Amino acid sequence: MDTKHCAVDGWVDAIPAPGPHGTATFDLTIRPADADTLPEDAPDTVVSCTAKDAGIVHNLLTGIQPSDLLRVTGTLAQPATPGERARLTVDVLEVLDTALVPALREMVIDRYGDYVVIFDADTDAVPVFTAQGQWVGLADNPDAIATLIDIHERVHGGDDR
Known part of the structure; x- marks a missing residue:
């Protein structure tokens, strides 16, 4: 070979x-x-x-x-x-x-490092989970995702428990 x-x-x-x-x-x-x-x-x-x-x-x-x-x-x-x-x-x-952020037309699942988010074209709110499926919270809008993840990591030390 x-x-x-x-x-x-x-x-x-x-x-x-x-x-x-x-x-x-x-x-x-x-x-x-x-x-x-x-x-x-x-x-x-x-x-x-x-x-x-x-x-x-x-x-x-x-x-x-x-x-x-x-x-x-x-x-x-x-x-x-x-x-x-x-x-x-x-x-x-x-x-x-990096790839362009896709235009939202329906429901889209995306990831932010060790986190998964669900975008829905019908609402500004964005559910956020860890990659292992633990509920993190609901961001009021896409701009608030990073803040929600930052708070979660400070409270939980970045663990996915």
Whole structure:
């Protein structure tokens, strides 16, 4: 199997998922340097990524969302079989740009680090929970979410109990 240490830039298509033994996995759609010269129907290049470092795993699972632009550095392993995806073991993760906040049309679940919020287009109030499902409170509006989370962390020490 051919491996190479490299850095690549690309977008995350889905929220990274926890993997076995404290890892996190995600697919990265690579931004080609010559994107302007490629035909519109050219297929995307997708690399399957795995991170083992605890800090990177935490950042992936709590701070990365679809459409974030990342630069990942690590060891790229070419697939043994043509047509399979290359695999990259991530050593360094850098967020180059974050995704735009989606326009609310219906009910949207989003996360703020270790917290989950539910936006509903019919109301300004925003329910806030920990990622483990503990009720934190109801923010009067989206601007009050950070204050509610800050109060919760001061009272509970950041624990999800």
